[in-house]
Amino acid sequence: MMYVKAKRATLAAKHPELKFGDLGRLLGKKWNKLTDSEKAEWSEKGRKEGPKTPKKEKKRSPTKKSKKEKDSSSESDDESSSSSDEEEALSDAIQKQIKAIVASGVETLTIRQIKEQLKPDFAGEVEKKGAEIKAFVHKCVGSQ
Numbered sequence: 001m002m003y004v005k006a007k008r009a010t011l012a013a014k015h016p017e018l019k020f021g022d023l024g025r026l027l028g029k030k031w032n033k034l035t036d037s038e039k040a041e042w043s044e045k046g047r048k049e050g051p052k053t054p055k056k057e058k059k060r061s062p063t064k065k066s067k068k069e070k071d072s073s074s075e076s077d078d079e080s081s082s083s084s085d086e087e088e089a090l091s092d093a094i095q096k097q098i099k100a101i102v103a104s105g106v107e108t109l110t111i112r113q114i115k116e117q118l119k120p121d122f123a124g125e126v127e128k129k130g131a132e133i134k135a136f137v138h139k140c141v142g143s144q
Contacts, residue, residue, distance in 0.1 A: 002046040003031055003039075089132050094122050098133065102140040111137060 004027050012023055031039070090098075101114050111134050118126045118133070126133065 002049065003027070003034075003042040090129060090136055091122075091125065094118060094125055094133070095136060097121065098136055099140055102137060 007027055007030065008023060011026060012018070015023070018026065097118060098114065101109070101117055114137055115126050115130065115133060
């Protein structure tokens with residue numbers, strides 16, 4: 001990397017007609033012509049300088065629990081938690097709207113489409129409680 005950074009500007013000045021990729025290919029050919037000791041010098045320079053910009057930490061989305069983790073965590077949780085508790089976590093207003101959507105013709109709608117219909121009024125809740133919404137929709141469809 002250090003070699004390419006050091007040589008790209010001078011090579012671009014000598015050959016202004018070359019595009020970025022062409023410069024890279026030419027630099028690669030020049031690198032391959034270097035002796036092992038010259039390559040080692042450039043590699044050592046790179047190691048000494050290290051990265052000029054610190055690495056950004058990737059934002060990690062929450063990972064889903066494996067089946068074993070779910071089983072072990074559900075054993076440690078209270079036995080009183082059930083799917084009805086999840087449904088109760090949804091507001092009454094969103095439950096009413098889901099029931100109305102389901103009654104209007106669920107056989108043609110997917111869960112995603114139902115969530116899209118809910119977003120204008122309940123954007124935050126739809127994003128946070130997707131699994132609960134899905135469970136409630138399935139309960140409503142099953143009761144028809």
